[in-house]
Amino acid sequence: MEENIRIPSHVSIIMDGNGRWAQKRGLHRSAGHVEGVESVRACIEAAVETGVKYLSLYAFSEENWNRPESEVSDLMNLMAKSMLNELSAMLGNGIRFIVLGHRSRLDAELNARIDECMERTKDNDRLTLVVFLSYSGKWDILQAAKRFAVELADHPERREELLSCGPEIFDGYLVTKDIPDPDLIIRTSGEMRMSNYLLWQGAYSELLFTDVLWPDFRKDEFRKAVEAYSKRDRRYGKVK
Ligand code: IPE
Ligand code: IPE
Ligand code: MG
Numbered sequence: 001m002e003e004n005i006r007i008p009s010h011v012s013i014i015m016d017g018n019g020r021w022a023q024k025r026g027l028h029r030s031a032g033h034v035e036g037v038e039s040v041r042a043c044i045e046a047a048v049e050t051g052v053k054y055l056s057l058y059a060f061s062e063e064n065w066n067r068p069e070s071e072v073s074d075l076m077n078l079m080a081k082s083m084l085n086e087l088s089a090m091l092g093n094g095i096r097f098i099v100l101g102h103r104s105r106l107d108a109e110l111n112a113r114i115d116e117c118m119e120r121t122k123d124n125d126r127l128t129l130v131v132f133l134s135y136s137g138k139w140d141i142l143q144a145a146k147r148f149a150v151e152l153a154d155h156p157e158r159r160e161e162l163l164s165c166g167p168e169i170f171d172g173y174l175v176t177k178d179i180p181d182p183d184l185i186i187r188t189s190g191e192m193r194m195s196n197y198l199l200w201q202g203a204y205s206e207l208l209f210t211d212v213l214w215p216d217f218r219k220d221e222f223r224k225a226v227e228a229y230s231k232r233d234r235r236y237g238k239v240k
Contacts, residue, residue, distance in 0.1 A: 005230035008183035010054035011047060011222075012205070014197055015039070017189025017213030030074040035215035037082050046222035048093065048127050054179060056130035058197050062102060062139050079133065080110050083117050090117070094126030100175045101135035102143075130179055137199030144173035176201055184229045188214045206232045 018032030025031070040057065047055040060075060067075075083097075090097055099114045106114070114133075148170070152162050171177060181201045187193075190211040194202065208225050210217070233240070 012056040012182035014187040015214040021213040021215040042218040046219040062136035096124040101133040136196040
């Protein structure tokens with residue numbers, strides 16, 4: 001990798017193309033998901049090595065609940081298993097693990113495991129790994145708006161203050177409140193859409209689309225993406 005490049009603080013990935021990777025090899029779609037876990041491992045390592053502080057991964061969308069039941073349960077089982085397998089590595093490598101999304105839709109056992117991993121890694125600070133599970137951008141904005149409305153109703157004395165709030169205050173109602181907005185959002189597999197991902201938080205993210213399927217997206221691809229990011233000119237609407 002080139003030296004003196006600008007490293008994004010938060011890299012986010014829409015991990016897509018597992019099914020096509022498997023189908024190309026005459027395998028069941030779930031084989032693609034299993035192989036995709038290796039790419040997750042590789043990107044975590046690459047993120048630590050390049051100095052990225054936040055790596056977030058879109059692992060399962062609210063819309064993905066509409067997939068066949070067997071695929072949903074394969075994915076949930078893989079999630080639970082990978083979390084258990086990776087816990088000691090996360091502890092050893094200083095990784096703080098966070099899951100964000102519509103957690104009440106997940107089963108109790110998986111939720112308990114997530115809570116345990118989050119609790120045991122909460123003091124780590126080398127890399128924060130955020131897994132978006134049962135997440136969608138619209139769901140997040142809506143749950144934030146509902147909580148805001150409840151606060152407004154419960155505190156009439158704060159009406160003026162709450163109604164004059166700007167986006168920085170509203171940020172605090174989103175599930176990502178403690179996570180900086182992504183600098184770079186990568187989507188694999190050639191699709192060029194957001195699929196209801198970080199709609200609010202991605203307002204000024206740099207976007208990078210690659211044809212590489214997620215199970216083939218390893219360290220080199222991650223480094224190439226960071227290099228490409230460092231050449232982007234982020235203007236935020238201003239004139240330079
Ligand atoms: C991404 O791969 C994994 C999830 C969305 C859970 P896909 O399963 O969407 O793979 P393709 O897009 O069908 O190839
Ligand atoms: C987006 O991928 C969701 C995740 C990667 C978790 P999908 O494969 O579900 O998205 P669409 O259906 O192609 O938009
Ligand atoms: Mg897909």
